[in-house]
Amino acid sequence: MRSFLSIMRLSPGSAEAAGAPSLSEYFDYSDREEELSGGARLITITTPKGEFKVWTKRRGNNPGMKLLLLHGGPGGTHEAFECFDSFMPKAGIEFYYYDQLGSHYSDQPDDTSLWEPDRFVEEVEQVRQALGLDKSNFFLLGHSWGGILAMEYALKYQQHLKGLIISNMMSSVPAYNRYADEVLGPQMDPEVLTELQQIEANNDFANPRYMELLMPHFYTKHALRMPLEQWPDPVNRMFNHMNQTVYVQMQGPSEFGIRGEASLRNWDRSGDLPQIKVPTLTIGGQHDTMDPEHMKWMAKQLPEGHYLHCSEGSHMAMYDDQKTYFEGLVRFIRDVHSRSLNT
Known part of the structure; x- marks a missing residue:
């Protein structure tokens, strides 16, 4: 051995x-x-x-x-x-x-x-x-x-x-929510953060502007650090096949922590x-x-x-x-x- x-x-x-x-x-x-x-x-x-x-x-x-x-x-x-x-x-x-x-x-x-x-x-x-x-x-x-x-x-x-x-x-x-509020949020362009916070405050998560802002200003910096056009096929397929009902019930609609009525x-x-x-x-x-x-x-x-x-x-x-x-x-x-x- x-x-x-x-x-x-x-x-x-x-x-x-x-x-x-x-x-x-x-x-x-x-x-x-x-x-x-x-x-x-x-x-x-x-x-x-x-x-x-x-x-x-x-x-x-x-x-x-x-x-x-x-x-x-x-x-x-x-x-x-x-x-x-x-x-x-x-x-x-x-x-x-x-x-x-x-x-x-x-x-x-x-x-x-x-x-x-x-x-x-x-x-x-x-x-x-x-x-x-x-x-x-x-x-x-x-x-x-x-x-x-x-x-x-x-x-x-x-x-x-x-x-x-x-x-x-x-x-x-x-603790995750505090990190999002106190560390990740302030790293973002203030104007972008303000607009995202307004969309969340209005509970307007279906607004296409929400993802338009999130993808370049948050996802490519903290979720997967590659230009969107270079994201691997398996990752794109996973997002396309996400069960949104399960996701929103447990995680909630916000991408800045787990909030609201999320379980x-x-x-x-x-x-x-x-x-x-x-x-x-x-x-x-x-x-x-x-x-x-x-x-x-x-x-x-x-x-x-x-x-x-x-x-x-x-x-x-x-x-x-x-x-x-x-x-x-x-x-x-x-x-x-x-x-x-x-x-």
């Missing part, structure tokens, strides 16, 4: 690292339920309002490192994660795309009582069971809203986790972070919509917390600081896995 130091000297993209399978083993889907469909699978989940189906797709095969991806939104889609195809296979890490209930390839019921964090937590647990993920292999990554969901899942079901990744999400919505407006788990005992990586971007200092602070509250700072990154640092993001993510997963082999 290789020592931990020899494992970490290998390139983050090397399939030899951390006991990763050979290429043929990694892409061997033989005798798996989803072999016929190339890894895609609909999973039946039970909710208080009946049974529905959610879509997942497996990429790769590694018994010790399996990563389930929780997309943002709420109401977003797995598409924002498609860049993982460029990094996880060559690292030998098995991973799963997954559209939460209400999103894209999954069922989209009309019952708004389903859009609650506790209900989503039970959905993730049912998906975990169906996919056969457990303490020996299960890494969970949540981005943005998915980070909220990942924290909630860990606080209830961490006994099933091998490792947790909270990507670009703070542990407190009120997540008072969400705060900062005081509960010490209860999450599993190895956890928090990821923040220097230009993020979320406060990177808060995400660094979160890592210090977690008993086995680690922080990854993407100095060039924004909210979607997996695209605009891709090298830093994936090198750090792969190293964390391999570190946790290698330590489990030596215990």
Whole structure:
């Protein structure tokens, strides 16, 4: 067995690292339920309002490192994660795309009582069971809203986790709102900010001027730091397929925090972070919509917390600081896995 130091000297993209399978083993889907469909699978989940189906797709095969991806939104889609195809296979890490209930390839019921964090937590647990993920292999990554969901899942079901990744999400919505008001807002052109605030005050979110101002003055500075015409196809498809009903109910219509009647407006788990005992990586971007200092602070509250700072990154640092993001993510997963082999 290789020592931990020899494992970490290998390139983050090397399939030899951390006991990763050979290429043929990694892409061997033989005798798996989803072999016929190339890894895609609909999973039946039970909710208080009946049974529905959610879509997942497996990429790769590694018994010790399996990563389930929780997309943002709420109401977003797995598409924002498609860049993982460029990094996880060559690292030998098995991973799963997954559209939460209400999103894209999954069922989209009309019952708004389903859009609650506790209900989503039970959905993730049912998906975990169906996919056969457990303490020996299960890494969970949540981005943005998915980070909220990942924290909630860990606080209830961490006994099933091998490792947790909270990507670009703070542990407190009120703190997020303060950061938007006190830090991000003042960075904007005062005239633009005044006009945006007036549109929000008038509850005129359908006004096309709102997005006309947001895209060049906010999104390309804090959501994804690329000119709009260069935004990657998966990101554009994710925005096009966003379930606005789920998004507005939970996140609200404003892009400057979570406000109004949004169900997540008072969400705060900062005081509960010490209860999450599993190895956890928090990821923040220097230009993020979320406060990177808060995400660094979160890592210090977690008993086995680690922080990854993407100095060039924004909210979607997996695209605009891709090298830093994936090198750090792969190293964390391999570190946790290698330590489990030596215990």
